[in-house]
Amino acid sequence: MAVALKSVLNSRPLLWVLLAVPGILMVRAYLTAPNIWPGDLLHPSGLWSARFIIFALMLTPLSMIFRGRWVQWLIRRRRAFGVAGFFYGLLHLLFYLLDMETVDNVMAEIGALGIWTGWAAFFLLLPLALTSNGASMRALKAGWKRVQRLAYPAAILTLVHWMFIHDNVMAAFLNFAPLAVLELWRAAHLFHVRAARESSIPLTTA
Secondary structure: OHHHHHHHHOOHHHHHHHHHHHHHHHHHHHHHOOOOOHHHHHHHHHHHHHHHHHHHHHHHHHHHHOOOHHHHHHHOOHHHHHHHHHHHHHHHHHHHHHHHOOHHHHHHHOOOHHHHHHHHHHHHHHHHHHOOOHHHHHHHOOHHHHHHOOHHHHHHHHHHHHHHHOOOHHHHHHHHHHHHHHHHHHHHHHHHHHHHHHHOOOOOOO
């Protein structure tokens, strides 16, 4: 029984199904509910995208604080959460285009801060999603990590997009606050470790 439960919990297909459930429900609502319009699904799709991106980025500092098996379990599935964030961003973009209806309508507002930051975040996430696989890791080698670091500017752009598109600074900051706190702790910890390492290096005399 325990072995079977462990097998279920470690099932990656099951994880993908669970990650896809909110998106499936949104698409189903759009296709079947007569009173649901694409604009009604912009906020929930964008919210899921932002939260998966935030969660994926939180896992590195969390793994530095906690050493439990649950953190390592999440770390091994970090790419799945990041890719889910991208696909919800793609769904968000699709609903946006359906809501805008024409290219002229899209271009008319693309210069607005709350709009172009969303586009920029999406295009930064695109190479991350395309390279989130073992083959890309082997091909890019050390360069793979540099590509994945694009997630940080993408997260900042997502924050700005959220703040200005919904005119709700507080909600945006509350959702990004856990990531900000963890990243500040991570920066302080790395600075302390580097300073301690440098102070332990013996001085040489000429």
